[in-house]
Amino acid sequence: KNFPPGPFVLPLLGNILQLSLDNPLKDFERLRKTYGNIYSFYIGLKPAVVISGMKTIKEALVNKGADFAGRPQDLLINDVNDRKGLIMADYGALWREHRRFVLMTLRNLGVGKTSMEGIIHREIEYIIKTLEKGIGKSMSPQLMFHNAASNIICQLLFGKRYEYKDEFITKMVHSITKLTEMINGPWAMLYDSLPVVHNLPLPFRNVFTHFKTAIGLVNTLVTEHKKSRIPGEPRDFVDSYLDEQNKVCNFSSFSEEQLLVEALDLHLAGTDTTSNTLLIAFLYLSSIPQIQERCQREIDRALEGKNRVSFEDRHDMPYVQAVIHEVQRVGNIVPLSVFHAATKDTELMGYTIPKGTMIIENLSSVLNEEGQWKFPDKFNPENFLNEQGEFIKPEAFMPFSAGPRACLGEVLARMELFLILVTLLRKFRFEWPEDAEEPDYTPVYGVTLTTRPYNMKVQLRVPQ
């Protein structure tokens, strides 16, 4: 009663046949045009509510944050991770304790501080070496950026980085990419709709296989840590967790299974998001030379006489900042966020939302919402600049979501994006290869959006 209206519901399947298999985002947008910023959508027998537009999303996630901070517990991902980890933990004591612990540990390991810049710069040296090997040639940046992002988070989690051809990182990045590609795709929707298909040998079984491979890799590192660690002297996240486990009582939520999934959660969340943002950035920069050159002029001026860029330098680079934010806006990296759930019977925009209802947060609808942006449908850094050319961040910029469940890696991600982009643009020029087809900006759908495979040509440049 008083549940938000929505499209006609088919018995058993609900509304899933109304979504396109390779990219449901357009369908969610079409339904928004018919039913408005809050509508119901059935995944099989499960009722969900899709929320769109800045006003509705902020009302739910910020003003009524606690009411909508839950996570669904009956999806494919919950069966795959055995209801462990942080990202899919339901709102409550365990989630609160672990979110606080992760934030504190990341800060102790340098996130948000200058010591983190050292780790990122060391990884950038490897990106530079890879690019130098390709000077004058066309190369695909895909694996390089995935490996680099994976290595940065790996150093925080496991105190280790890997050569880009190493078997560990190759397997890890492959499993992570496949997991994010499939976890909210059409086969996952079928699994979520029809419990009778759960044990059939259908493609969603691959999600279990990739997850098992990734957890196996994390487990090897945890076992090594147990042998080599000195209690009370944590080198990284795993050591800090093991210290915490020793401190607290037997009934604690700091179990070993929780450690494995939590570390994988952080690795996964920290790899695919940042690397796909970089891929989108270089797709636009190499195909729109005027924007790239304007960034380079600003970088040369701001860093004149400096050996390397620091995160603080962003304040002297309003245009570069605007470009990075515009990449995030247009890139729309996590378009449906992570699904939320109502933690109690509540109310949103005049509708009744029963406890447990799944909430699908359509972040794309905010990142290109008419009325919020000067140029909602075009890649244009002016969206983040005022009349005086100063950097501004409109309220509708929310690629990291908002409220109690907002991304906890935002600071790290922003540091990585800025330092990598500025260092590479200072040293290299990126060109769209003469023999390549026209750039295709259409994204490939998954939990995170990515680019279609592309090549860019790399040239050395001398800062002016």
Ligand code: HEM
């Ligand atoms: C450009 C990069 C990134 C983007 C766009 C992004 C975006 C997001 C979004 C949209 C969510 C869902 C928030 C919600 O449910 O309302 C999220 C959650 C999360 N992100 Fe990120 N993220 C990025 C990078 C990172 C990094 C580097 C880390 C690693 C430290 C990270 C860790 C997490 C975690 C652990 C959560 C779950 C938080 C919770 O459930 O309490 N993210 N992120």
